[in-house]
Amino acid sequence: ITHDSSLSALLCEACLCSGVWWVIFAAAAPLEPHITDCISRDQATFQCWWSPGNFHNLSSPGALRLFYIKKDSPASEWKECPEYVHSNQECFFDNAHTSIWIPYCMQLRSQNNITYYNEEDCFTVENIVRPDPPVSLNWTLLNISPSGLNYDVMVNWEAPPSADVGAGWMRIEYEIQYKAINTTKWEALEMQPQTQQTIFGLHIGKEYEVHIRCRMQAFTKFGEFSDSIFIQVTEVPINEYTFPLTLVLVFGIVGILLLGMLIVISQQHRLMMILLPPVPAPKIKGIDPELLKKGKLDELNLILSGGGMGGLPTYATNFYQDEPCVEFIEVAVEDADTGEKEDNQGSDTQKLLDLSQPVSQHMNIGFSNVVSFPDDDSGRASCYDPDLPDQDTLLLMATLLPGQPEVGKRAMAAERGARPLVHTQTEGPQTWVNTDFYAQVSNVMPTGGVVLSPGQQLRIQESTSGAEEETQKKEKEHTGGEDSEEDKEKELQFQLLVVDCEGGRYAAEGNAWQIGGPHSAPMPGEGYQTIFPQPAETTPAATAEGSQSPYILPDSPQSQFFARVADYTVVQEVDSQHSLLLNPPPRQSPPPCLPQHPLKALPAMPVGYITPDLLGNLSP
Amino acid sequence: MPGNIRSVSFAWMVLVYLLFCSRRASVGAAPICANAQAGCHVLSLANLFDRVIQHSARTHSISNDLHSEFEQYFLPSKNHIGRVSRNCHTSSILTPNGKDNAQRMAREELTEVILKLLVAWRDPLWHFHQNMAHHHDFNNFSSNKALEMSDMVHELRKGVEKVAEKMQVLGIISNTVSSLASPEASLPSDSAEWRLMKDYNLLSCFRRDSNKVQNYLKILKCRIVPEHGC
Numbered sequence: 001i002t003h004d005s006s007l008s009a010l011l012c013e014a015c016l017c018s019g020v021w022w023v024i025f026a027a028a029a030p031l032e033p034h035i036t037d038c039i040s041r042d043q044a045t046f047q048c049w050w051s052p053g054n055f056h057n058l059s060s061p062g063a064l065r066l067f068y069i070k071k072d073s074p075a076s077e078w079k080e081c082p083e084y085v086h087s088n089q090e091c092f093f094d095n096a097h098t099s100i101w102i103p104y105c106m107q108l109r110s111q112n113n114i115t116y117y118n119e120e121d122c123f124t125v126e127n128i129v130r131p132d133p134p135v136s137l138n139w140t141l142l143n144i145s146p147s148g149l150n151y152d153v154m155v156n157w158e159a160p161p162s163a164d165v166g167a168g169w170m171r172i173e174y175e176i177q178y179k180a181i182n183t184t185k186w187e188a189l190e191m192q193p194q195t196q197q198t199i200f201g202l203h204i205g206k207e208y209e210v211h212i213r214c215r216m217q218a219f220t221k222f223g224e225f226s227d228s229i230f231i232q233v234t235e236v237p238i239n240e241y242t243f244p245l246t247l248v249l250v251f252g253i254v255g256i257l258l259l260g261m262l263i264v265i266s267q268q269h270r271l272m273m274i275l276l277p278p279v280p281a282p283k284i285k286g287i288d289p290e291l292l293k294k295g296k297l298d299e300l301n302l303i304l305s306g307g308g309m310g311g312l313p314t315y316a317t318n319f320y321q322d323e324p325c326v327e328f329i330e331v332a333v334e335d336a337d338t339g340e341k342e343d344n345q346g347s348d349t350q351k352l353l354d355l356s357q358p359v360s361q362h363m364n365i366g367f368s369n370v371v372s373f374p375d376d377d378s379g380r381a382s383c384y385d386p387d388l389p390d391q392d393t394l395l396l397m398a399t400l401l402p403g404q405p406e407v408g409k410r411a412m413a414a415e416r417g418a419r420p421l422v423h424t425q426t427e428g429p430q431t432w433v434n435t436d437f438y439a440q441v442s443n444v445m446p447t448g449g450v451v452l453s454p455g456q457q458l459r460i461q462e463s464t465s466g467a468e469e470e471t472q473k474k475e476k477e478h479t480g481g482e483d484s485e486e487d488k489e490k491e492l493q494f495q496l497l498v499v500d501c502e503g504g505r506y507a508a509e510g511n512a513w514q515i516g517g518p519h520s521a522p523m524p525g526e527g528y529q530t531i532f533p534q535p536a537e538t539t540p541a542a543t544a545e546g547s548q549s550p551y552i553l554p555d556s557p558q559s560q561f562f563a564r565v566a567d568y569t570v571v572q573e574v575d576s577q578h579s580l581l582l583n584p585p586p587r588q589s590p591p592p593c594l595p596q597h598p599l600k601a602l603p604a605m606p607v608g609y610i611t612p613d614l615l616g617n618l619s620p
Numbered sequence: 621m622p623g624n625i626r627s628v629s630f631a632w633m634v635l636v637y638l639l640f641c642s643r644r645a646s647v648g649a650a651p652i653c654a655n656a657q658a659g660c661h662v663l664s665l666a667n668l669f670d671r672v673i674q675h676s677a678r679t680h681s682i683s684n685d686l687h688s689e690f691e692q693y694f695l696p697s698k699n700h701i702g703r704v705s706r707n708c709h710t711s712s713i714l715t716p717n718g719k720d721n722a723q724r725m726a727r728e729e730l731t732e733v734i735l736k737l738l739v740a741w742r743d744p745l746w747h748f749h750q751n752m753a754h755h756h757d758f759n760n761f762s763s764n765k766a767l768e769m770s771d772m773v774h775e776l777r778k779g780v781e782k783v784a785e786k787m788q789v790l791g792i793i794s795n796t797v798s799s800l801a802s803p804e805a806s807l808p809s810d811s812a813e814w815r816l817m818k819d820y821n822l823l824s825c826f827r828r829d830s831n832k833v834q835n836y837l838k839i840l841k842c843r844i845v846p847e848h849g850c
């Protein structure tokens with residue numbers, strides 16, 4: 001036998017022995033008659049019950065007698081039960097026999113004076129008080145939680161009628177217990193002396209059981225439980241309506257919001273147009289808006305000044321189109337009879353010019369006719385003022401009109417552009433060097449000069465000397481241009497040569513309309529005349545560019561004679577200096593008014609523009 | 621204008637003074653006195669009774685707790701009432717033993733009985749507390765309770781004395797309450813008996829007597845001023 005096994009055997013033996021002893025005790029010890037319990041309900045009376053135990057022969061009524069002793073004085077004795085209730089084996093002590101705060105002891109005696117006494121059966125009445133259960137237990141619904149799942153209940157009752165609470169003899173506190181029906185564990189609420197209490201957190205739909213008991217304050221023994229009451233609250237039907245209603249509202253609002261957002265997103269552009277209309281960007285016609293951005297100012301300037309390939313050609317043409325200056329030139333056909341210069345009849349210009357009439361009139365008329373505008377208002381404001389031909393206008397007219405004696409006089413003046421006015425009244429009809437009356441402006445120079453086409457004859461000569469000098473000089477119209485340097489002296493100084501066919505009088509007075517300006521080198525060999533604006537002249541600002549006193553006579557005082565040139569010639573070729581080389585006109589009847597200007601003074605150069613009339617004169 | 625300002629400030633100060641004075645009168649900072657003396661805040665008799673009854677209930681509750689603890693820790697046997705209760709030192713004081721007896725007793729006698737009981741327990745409780753503090757068998761909780769119990773009995777006695785005064789003033793009882801003077805002399809010569817009692821006996825006896833006091837006060841109140849709570 002090992003040590004462990006011996007120990008366990010010993011333990012087992014002890015257990016068995018104790019159990020056996022207990023069983024033996026239980027079996028062996030007879031159960032004596034004893035006091036079962038003593039209870040007071042109102043602290044004024046009390047009852048005691050006994051039991052005969054195993055002594056069944058003493059169970060008959062009267063076999064056992066109960067004796068008690070009140071230990072309120074040392075000389076107290078045992079007394080018998082004042083009131084027996086044999087049916088219950090109970091002894092009732094009424095008010096007279098009940099004293100509080102005084103110890104009582106109970107004793108059982110049988111018929112043959114056997115006493116069954118236990119010291120533990122002594123008590124004081126206040127310690128055995130077990131109040132009756134409260135009465136009139138009921139409940140009321142306090143409220144239901146917002147979720148509709150819980151509710152609160154107020155339970156109220158009344159004190160047991162046996163307990164004299166009114167006199168203050170008993171102070172009672174109550175305890176409520178509740179549970180759901182299908183559960184087993186009771187929930188106890190806190191003890192309190194009031195006759196009502198609230199139960200919180202009950203569930204809707206569940207049935208609850210509630211009962212109550214009470215005890216004396218500061219004592220330990222409870223009375224019995226009251227009868228249970230049942231609490232049940234079913235679902236409130238109104239919840240069914242409110243909850244779906246709120247749900248519908250919420251979903252409706254969400255749906256409307258979504259719809260609004262969809263509309264806004266789909267019609268975004270339109271809305272943006274309505275709310276925020278686009279601001280037009282800066283734009284200039286014909287110019288790329290890219291150039292208007294920062295940093296491209298130079299290009300912009302270039303374009304605006306017309307040098308680039310930009311849109312300014314349209315600009316220029318627009319400008320010209322807007323300008324009615326050159327659009328209308330009203331020409332009045334004069335009477336051929338009135339023309340004094342029968343020699344000039346061959347020229348259209350002569351026809352146009354009515355030299356028989358007083359010059360002034362002619363001039364005026366001519367002028368007015370030439371460069372006058374119809375009397376409507378087209379272009380009047382911007383170009384010429386036909387009512388008052390100003391200086392520049394007169395200048396222009398003078399240059400355009402060949403052979404005007406007054407004009408030639410003006411031209412003879414050495415000063416440059418000193419007197420632009422043309423006096424036309426004094427002179428009579430004079431022979432004009434036939435110059436073409438019409439000039440086609442081919443281009444406008446950047447400096448403002450008008451470039452005329454070869455169809456023009458300009459007899460602008462600076463004539464400082466008299467007509468004789470002019471006759472000596474040969475006017476060469478350098479159409480070729482290659483020998484321009486050689487003929488510099490004989491270069492074509494366009495002078496307005498006024499030839500008087502009868503007297504050969506020259507009226508070359510006038511201001512010197514110099515072509516090319518005094519400071520600028522005379523343009524040699526130009527088939528056409530470049531007219532530069534007279535720098536010293538004051539030009540009225542109202543007139544257009546081409547109308548300024550533009551005609552500048554060449555520098556050289558050498559008057560040269562312009563041979564009569566044809567109205568139209570054929571451009572032979574263009575020289576290196578962009579001069580047009582024209583075909584010499586056929587030699588027709590030389591103009592009689594021509595001074596002895598040896599044609600041989602014209603070297604191999606073609607004469608240029610020679611009208612048939614002049615040709616006749618040319619022949620010596 | 622300065623005259624206006626002065627008058628306004630004076631009115632303002634008067635108002636503030638009145639407010640403070642009235643508030644002080646209502647809060648009850650003035651001492652409670654049974655007699656309607658000047659400057660005292662007078663409590664009604666019912667109010668006094670309620671306070672005293674609450675006090676006695678608390679005293680009894682504490683004694684009950686201490687008694688239960690004692691039984692639990694030191695004397696685990698079931699019932700000792702039969703053995704213990706005969707040795708209480710206050711047994712010589714005649715007390716009504718039932719509701720009927722208490723209700724039949726004169727108010728003055730009842731008041732006297734209450735006061736006797738309270739006086740009798742002042743010293744024993746004090747010594748009991750000292751014993752508990754020195755004996756480390758008890759925990760601090762029990763020691764504190766014993767101290768509280770001793771203090772409460774002392775205050776309870778004062779309260780009951782005041783109630784008796786008020787009742788005498790009101791003419792409810794006659795001026796024959798003699799327990800107010802020399803409470804110590806009322807004890808019997810074998811007052812040293814209580815020193816021989818064991819702590820458990822002392823607690824049992826006091827528990828009984830505190831219950832008596834409580835009941836007597838309640839009965840007295842419901843007989844004299846049965847307004848509410850009865």
